[in-house]
Amino acid sequence: MKISLDWISDYVDLSDLDPTTIADKLTLSTAEVEDLITVERSVEGVLVGEIVELEPIAAEGKTLHRAVVDCGTQRFVTVCGAPNVRVGMKSAFAPAGVTLAGETTITQTEMAGHTSEGVLCSAAELGMSRWHEGILELPSDLENGAPLSRWIPPTDTLIELDNKSLTHRPDLWGHYGFARELAAIFGRPLRPLPQVDLSRFDNLPAYPLKVEDPENCPCYACLDIKLDAAVPSPLIVQRRLHALGQRTFNLMVDLTNYVMLEIGQPTHAFDGDLVHEIRVAPMGRRGTFVTLDGQEREMLPEDLLIWNENEPVALAGVMGGLHSEVTEKTKRVLLESANFKAARIRKTSVRLDLRTDSAQRFEKAKPQVIVKWAVARILACIEEAGRPYEVLSRFTVAGDLDDAYRPLTMPWRDVARMAGQDLPEDEVLAILRSLEFEAKRNGDVLEVGIPPFRSRKDISIPADIIEEILRIYGYGRLTPRLPESPIAPLPENRPLDVQHAVRGVLAGAHRFVEVHNYAWTDDKWLAQLGFEPQQALELKNPAAQPYRRLRTTLVPNLLALVRPNRVHRDAFRLFEIGDVYRADGDGCIETTHLGGVSFQ
Known part of the structure; x- marks a missing residue:
């Protein structure tokens, strides 16, 4: 897991501390830090540009466009092959002379018979992340020609942590949890998490919601919102998601990922015009379900799904469905925030080999109170982005938020x-x-x-x-101090002394090798020997069905060692000192026996 110090700075001021000091203290107090990673972005000289003209270019084997980019005081012409380029879109433009990631300096060139005076940049070309499939889309309210460095700093430091040291701390699977830890470690004030007061929507109607499997879904909440969901998210959101290896899509999808990485609570956004009534229930039969990645998944009866009445729309806690996702046409969103049983999510996720960020967090048995925080935080992020929205339902909850100290x-x-x-x-x-x-x-x-x-x-x-x-x-x-304990001679243990003496005689004088077998017997091996033990104790939970009885003698297990050892030795001698067990009414008799076998 990685956390961004740029993100942490929203909630606790550590500006006077170097990253190494922070990492060392974090390792000693909270979780093991494995690495410090410096993110270096190439944003110097890059401008906000609006694509005002777009003309397709005939190019063999490629789809290219001649684009005119308005950068405020100047317009540039460039050739672009990105699949998402369109008129009216704002993106990052690097004029000739700007150096991008990989020490690539932009020059004016000729491409497909057209002049290209710069480059419309992808996140990878800016050094923000590895994503290069399309150019970076910027919010429409940014000023043409403004320097991109105004919103995207050139560097960030990521702290990489050992996931195994966080499995018992679901509150640390987000940045705010680590901000709280660092505030406590360094004695700094912790700034509150901005949230919208959801009680202001209490007078609105409840959303139709029913949980039919409360054991696997102890809390499910949703909010119906009207807004333009497909606009680009703010650059502060995009830069942080990219820094942590997340791809950006649009406002609502990005905010669900952002809040998950901030407070550790996964959420999901449905297209509100495609979902009308939520029902949480198991699949109930064998079947299939198409997830967001377009893959058809085999479902078992016990797999938990989210249903739009009688149509499945999401694989609970793992991944949403393809046919209810947010698209460029989405104008209404049903925002889901829920808590699912850790074991149920892990079983489904592992069986389908679908190890999503959401599933990994639900597997840590997340506290239910964060269900409400996530919705309140997403609304605050929408307001911070300056996007208008209208809430159409109250914050509807089925189950217990468990929000008391x-x-x-x-x-x-x-x-x-x-x-x-x-x-x-x-x-x-x-x-x-x-x-x-x-x-x-x-x-x-x-x-x-x-x-x-x-x-x-x-x-x-x-x-x-x-x-x-x-x-x-x-x-x-803490002052190191040895524990205080009285010193006294050990009492004599005659049975143990005898065992040591026997071991010495057999191993030293007669070349026997000591072995230690399991305390149970193998029914299949006993059948081959023609031996049926009497008064044997049966295990209630055997490791396997043939190993259901405890041994009444050492001999069968010693004989079982002859066959595998004769492959390697022409002659050998084995002995064992171990306990055997016999039923005695409602109890048992446990005694120590000596047994041996000689093969030659």
Whole structure:
């Protein structure tokens, strides 16, 4: 996983710290940093240009256009082969003399018999990402001729983190979670996440919504919105998505990806004119479903889907459907934000080999409260982009948002006991509050409120609270101290002494090799031997059906080793000291036996 320091700067000021210091502190306190990556963009001298004329050019084997680009004080002529070029579109234009990614300097050239005075740029040519399939589309309200560097800085630093160290922290699968961590680590204020107050839509009608499988979908929410969904997203959104390897499409699709990377909550935008009533239910039978990538997927009865009445429109938590996606014609959007059972999403995702960003996040058992945050944040982003919109429904929820703080109390003395030393009271409380816990000391008791965005699997017992305190306090500040323990001679263990003596005699004097077999027997092997054990204990959950009984003697398992070993040795001797088991009424008798086999 990668996080952008440019993005983090929206919420916590770390401008006086170098990236190496940030990475080192993050590794010691939160998650292992694997690499620091510098993103270098080639935007110097690149201008905002509007395509005002477009003429197709006859070129063998290529589709080319002669384009006239208005850059404010000057118009340029260029030859462009991008499939998405069109009149009225605004894009990034690099005149002759500008150096783009890969140290490519633009010169005036002749192409297909036409003069080309510069280049309409893709994201790859600007060094923003690897995407080169089309030219970068800019918002229409940008001034022609304005320098692109006004909105896209030349550099960014990405911190690459080890995903395995984040599996227990679903709140850290987004930038705001890491901003909170860094604010606590460096003692900086955390700026609030901009959100729209959804209660202002409470007087609107609810959207038709029904969840038929609450076990696999404990919370589903949606909002019906009227807006022009296919316009380009703001450049701050585009530059950050590209920096993290995401392709950009249009306002609504980009914002769902942006908010997922910001707070870790996947959302999905349906074309609102193609969806009229939402139903969350399993497939119920074997069938097929066409996902956004155009692939027809084999569905099992237990796979969870989102339905438009009786027509499936999305594979829950994994990927949307092809026939309800947002297109250039979309003027109404149904915005989905939901919480799905981690195991259900992982089973479907792994079976279909469809490892999407959405599925990876739902697999971490995300807290349900973020369902509401995501919708409120997307509306705030639409407002920040200056796009008009109209909400047509209330924020409709089926299930529980689980948005209350969870109380936990512990004796105050346990803080020092578990830490191994006394910690300052004011610092302990300040650390918890910086992580957005509620915390106060009430006499000899520490009272904590666990924030709803922290997973129940991560924070549930007093030891979890101590871990939160110590990782921010700094393990390096704890005084190393050896544990105190009384020194006394070990009591004599006669049975163990006998076993050691037997091992010494058999291995040292008689060239036996000790082996350790499983405690169960193989029914197939016992049948070959013609041996039926008596008073054998049966396992309730065997590793495999033939291994259902515990051994009553060591001999069958020792004999089973003869065949594989005779391939490598003409003669050998094996012995085993191990326990055997016999049923005794409702209990069992466990005794230690010695067994051996000699082959020559």
